[in-house]
Amino acid sequence: MPTPSINRIQIIGTVYQAPTKKQTKHAEYLEVLIKTVDSYVHNSVQKQEIEIHEVRVFGQQARFLDDMITTGDTVYCEGALKSFDRKFYISSKLARIIAKSNEAHPQASNVYPKRKI
Numbered sequence: 001m002p003t004p005s006i007n008r009i010q011i012i013g014t015v016y017q018a019p020t021k022k023q024t025k026h027a028e029y030l031e032v033l034i035k036t037v038d039s040y041v042h043n044s045v046q047k048q049e050i051e052i053h054e055v056r057v058f059g060q061q062a063r064f065l066d067d068m069i070t071t072g073d074t075v076y077c078e079g080a081l082k083s084f085d086r087k088f089y090i091s092s093k094l095a096r097i098i099a100k101s102n103e104a105h106p107q108a109s110n111v112y113p114k115r116k117i
Contacts (some may be wrong), residue, residue, distance in 0.1 A: 002069060007080045011036060015073045016052055019066055030062035033053070055079070 005087050013036040031054060038049040055077050057065055069075060 002057055009079060009081050011053055011055070012078045013037075013053070013075065015071050015075060018071050021062075021066065027058055028062070030057045030066050032065070032069070032077075034073070034077065056082075060071060076091065 009052040011034055016033040016035040022029055022031050034053045034055055036051050036053065038051070040047055040049075058079075
């Protein structure tokens, strides 16, 4: 009997590109590219590793986020790691906007409530 396991992932990062609506044969979804930065010191030199994560959001959550997020917003996503055609993406069940960028007032941030599908 296989051992039970959990497929859960959480990402906090900034929106890298404007979200795009896409569609497969079975479902319509919103694709959001999220950038995360890992900073560390190696041999007294500051280094950064930048990763871009593809997050797919489905259903009512996708319609809500399509209207709300733009490039540069800080978001929190929680979901499951999936693979398709040798490419990994996150199928998100929960997405929350932590800070909304505002060009007029860069210090301003709005926190939006959690929404589940």
